Amino acid sequence: MTDRDPQIVLAGWAVHVPGRTAAELPGSPQEPACSAADAKLVLGRKGLLGKEPATRLALCAVHRALGVPPGRTPGPVDQAAGTAVVVASNLGNVETVCTMVSDMREGGGAAVSVLDAPNASSNIIASSIAIRYGFTGPNLAVCSGATAGLDAVQLAARLLRAGRARRAVVVGVEPADPVARDLEALRPDGGALTEGAGCVLLGVPGAWTGRATVTIGSVERHGLRPAGAEPGVGSHYGADGVIGLAVAAERLASGQATGPLTVACGDREDAWAAVTASRLEPIGSAA
């Protein structure tokens, strides 16, 4: 395959937590991030019918991380061929699944909309991203609980290290509908689930156009939250790891932070994962 253990760089990122701004949460838009219902402001009107809130928020984060103009992209984006997609989400389709069961039990299959059919499959977010932007590389839906975000980063980095792809779009997203909130409240420290998405564009050096300014090390496992890790970025469950990494990347790239930043996600039941992000060169040297 290719160069063994290449450096893994971040070529872009975005945070999309509805209502939050860049001033509050680095990586967010300048104006408050739009809601899932208003995703058309970022994505254009077409192609959103039947898309769940988590899919819409994920698409908004990807759209902004790619830096493409608002509105529907007219076909595959640049560098789409062979690009991997790795999405971390646990609760994206739980409301649809539960509603389908309630409606079916009440009125049979006729009571269920055919538009919801694709959402019964838990990889709907990852495949929707691939379809919208034309990403034909390996396409993964990571559903591994509180560490899902950095599990996704680890699996994406392995796709790059093994030479299966040179670019990977990594997303963490959770919704906060009533079913998702009730489920998340079953966690020992749960009960405050907040919807939101984060996206980071991982690659081997030179794979994405433009200068990469941030690099990451390998994802490590811990029994407890690492003491030196950055504070949490909210209560986004499986999305925490990717949102946290996007926030750290923005802080490093903008000069708000200089040293390496360790991002962690997890909980008492799922244990912890952490990764360290660093600037590729000291501030000022890139000119």
Added chain:
Amino acid sequence: MSAAITGSSMVTCLGDLEATCLALLEGRSGVAPLRLGDPGKLGVTHGYEIQDGRPGSRPRLAGDWLADCVAEALRDAGVDPARRRVAVVVGTGLRELRGVEQWHADGTPLHLTQLHFREAVRAAVPEVTEVHTIANACAASGYALALGADILELGDADVVVAAGCDTMTESMLTVIGKVTDGTSDMVRPFDEDRPGVLLGEGAAAVVLERPEDVPEGRPTLGVLRGVGLTCDAYHETAPDRAGIVAAMRQAHEYAGTSPDDIGLVVAHGTSTGLNDPTEGAALLEVFGPDGPPVTAVKGAIGHTSGGSALMSVLVALTAMRAGTVPPVVGLRSPMPEAEKLGLVRGAPLRARPRLAQVDAFGFGGVNAVTIVEASDD
């Protein structure tokens, strides 16, 4: 990326691997009237359920089958997880959404960590270093094989268990009831009167080790030569020939094989209107009209979703070792588009292939094509 397959375990509606392969050779199907839910409302009357008679007071969990399979596969391989770094990659289509459905609709207690499989695997094998849950629809355990082989090759673990599991959900049954017309009594891959897909359930696991780590003289089940992974980026539910062909070609590239080397294809063969002609056309594009024998297992065990790819891999390895390829259970009269495919019909085929291609395609256009080699011992 070759990896030795040193242990396995599997459970389907027909039993373990040996029982499943025996039924396939005899042309027997595990289909039965559906027990889960209300067939009239679901629009589905039959399924391939595991009749294990577990009480209904707790959620029906794929993780139970998975945990058994992972532990059994490690025992089969003689791996001591306390002495070597063992990573586990679980591919699943529906996760434990059945448990979520029962929690929501029936008030059955649920623990959120049951929605993924770390806790289930750790309960059976506490020493594992990492457990990944990949929800990649019906290609999921093919994806697990690929990611597992990469973990070994990158040196991130000493041993990998690649696994797949699923139990059926009322929501997915509802979807199937809407897209079939509710009259399907059996999965009939590549049949001219294909009635559509029916769900199966179960789990499968294989142990992967670097070939150089396998002690001389230790028997292996075979060699994982390579897995091609692509996404159609085309449609949420419909397959796309271009994406499927790309996965097949990539699998051969990684495996260092050419289509001419392949002696057996275990097709995805879901018996749906779209999959079978699309897959058939892709096989003809890759292999030409004089391609290898083609069989498929879903007429016997249903569409086992997350476990599907691995179950087909284990059937392929068993068939290659036995020198007997099972027929396509459920196939009566092939669809016209399959006339040039070498479908194994009616009775087992005596053959001794050394290399097999195994197809798995899922919702969202996710494709995983696996090349496995028979072992010589």
